[in-house]
Amino acid sequence: MSIELGHFSLILAFAISLVSAFGGLLLWRRGERLALVLGQAAVLQFVLVGVAFLALVQAFVVSDFSLALAANHSHSLKPLIYKISGVWGNHEGSMLLWILILVLFGALVAAFGRRLPSDLASLVLGTQSLLVAAFAGFTLLTSNPFERLAVPPLEGADLNPILQDIGLAIHPPLLYAGYVGFSICFSFAVAALISGRIDQAWARWVRPWTMLSWVFLTLGIAMGSYWAYYELGWGGWWFWDPVENASFMPWLAGTALLHSALVMEKRNALKIWTIFLAIITFSLSLLGTFLVRSGILTSVHTFASDPTRGLVILSILAILIGGAFLLFAMRAPMLRQGGLFAPISREGALILNNLFLATAVGAVLVGTLYPLVLDALTGTTISVGAPFFDFTFGALMAPLLLVLPFGPLLAWKRADLVAAGQRLMGMAALAVFLTVLISALGGVSISLAPLGLLLGFWVSLGSVAELIERAKLGRIPLGESLRRLAGLPRSIWSTAIGHLGLGLTVLGIVSVSAWETEIVTTLNPGETTELAGYSIAFDSFEQIPGPNYLADTGIFTVTAPGGGMARLDAERRIYVASGTPTTEAAIQTYGLSQLYLQLGEPLDDTHVIRVWHKPYILLIWIGCLVMSGAGILSLTDRRLRLGAPQRARKAAPEAAS
């Protein structure tokens, strides 16, 4: 009964979104009352899709196997959390999550966007509803999650064991909140193009939404990376897998958008480019959805699905993106660029940022799609894997990281590069010193490691340079400095912290790439091996049953160089329902470094043991957390609050004149 209720709710939401879409896009000049109605419709869409989603969750929780989706992807013995996360561990359910995020952002605009001019609000909500209609229609017609079975099986087929992890509960919702969240930027861009309202105020309205989505996407990608790291069992944390790229491209484009919207907001320049980026960012999200669900890629992430679905998504993609770019092509020539500036200026620096980020998006896009296109055109199959991306992406990021610390120190309009350089001298010297020191201590195993380290330290230290400068640290009494720090605008804090996070991530990547050590050996219970100063004793081997799997467990005692002891349990599991084997690595954290231990298969009556020492690997994800924190901090800035307060309008003429 509740399943039919959910199904009906989704159909109703689809109908409402259809009406809202046409209402918003055709009648947007009708003023306040239309905007109000569309706002209510947006909230209603959210409530209805929410009901549909809960109905699905409920069926999974009570193991109602008359629901085809639950029968195919759930199991009554599964722990509750995996029953719930199993809802989106498949194509149909994850589509519903997609739509849920879409309507959530629509409802958020309705709730927080009260101060938006009514024509813009109507257009934004209309466009968002169009997206909802497209995807709800797609889901209902080709991938209905509410399908029932006439003869329900007694037991479900279980979820892919790799997905039975807390990671599935967190990673997809965050990721979707990020890249589906960019739909709002898309809707704002389309609204701006239709209404012709493309000004600083627009940038001010759209930036918080970009920031919010960007924070979610950053967290989602970081979480996905950490999940892959501990779950897939060989300690890799980024694979340049096509589907990873599909989520990484919107992130790069979104990062560029954050920076270009800043120029548009402050200086009324880069308008065409910012609108273009807003469309591109969500288009890349859509492309990712298409790649994952069409079946044209093979990846750990793809859902088994039939090609007709891919065709339908491709058509939706073509219509939405094509339509947006048609609008763009019609409007863009009419836009007048404001805000003149010299090449050496904050604007110039942000343009450089955009140039490199946009090129990186292009490079990753080409690398991801090239094998598919080449295969289709010539029948030649090639692989484009990690070595290619490492090289190309690294070569594009190095110059960006090199110039990054200068950006925030440059003034708008016209800046003094020499002065900025002088202010960074101390930090540059410190970065060089640290790089030389660490390279001398750690040895240089990869020739590029010192360069990477230098860039990492340079960005990290250079980012806090402005804070230190503004606080006059060391030149005035400490208390006074702290007071100055506390009084700094949040935008300066969030810039510094965001860039610091990036620097930390770079340091983590370089460190683990250059100084990771590993050992592969055979070991019997009672024997001991050693790696990077850690002594690893194999205590015992046991077979322990889990709730829905059997586990061969190796129990180890690791003694750190400092003398601390820790017990590590590494498992090899066989899941009962599907017979699928998985490995569960044991990970022990020492400061920012980790010891990663994997129990291999038996070999001639002994056990294969693989141990990795991953120095400072946690910096990779800590850096992402710091970046996200900076984004959240920026969202609490009252000048940037969602929905934009009236101050924006007062401030606009000043800046424009």
Place this chain on the structure above:
Amino acid sequence: MSWRALLLCLMMAFSSPALALSPDEILSDPALESRARDLSAGLRCLVCQNQSIDDSDAELARDLRLLVRERLVAGDSNEEAEQYIVDRYGEYVLLNPRLGPHTLVLWIAAPLLLLVGLVALVLARRRTARPQAAGLTPEEQAVLDQLRDDTERR
């Protein structure tokens, strides 16, 4: 699916997988072994999803790892060993595609995009720089005069 294929699938599902690099594969010569690892990291496990043979659990990956080591022990250089594998498994096996007519677009895409971006920037700059010379509109001049008067009065 015939029952034979089904049986094969079941057997594959229940047999425990051979995991990535095993101790019995490791060469006694550390220099050769390190070269083998470098090579392995750039070779794709053909039956896996975007994994190198160094990381992969599949039987085929193990075969390739052993083959690479066999060639190195036989005295092949890294390039010769790689070519040996490519001759047998096709270029698909290389994670880093070789530069050639068929991958030209792939390899020059990034530098080309950067160049196009730079040229576009320069052109856009020229276009916006010109109107600046046109000077101020009468209204702007009036505002400016007003401001100047205000400051002088103070």
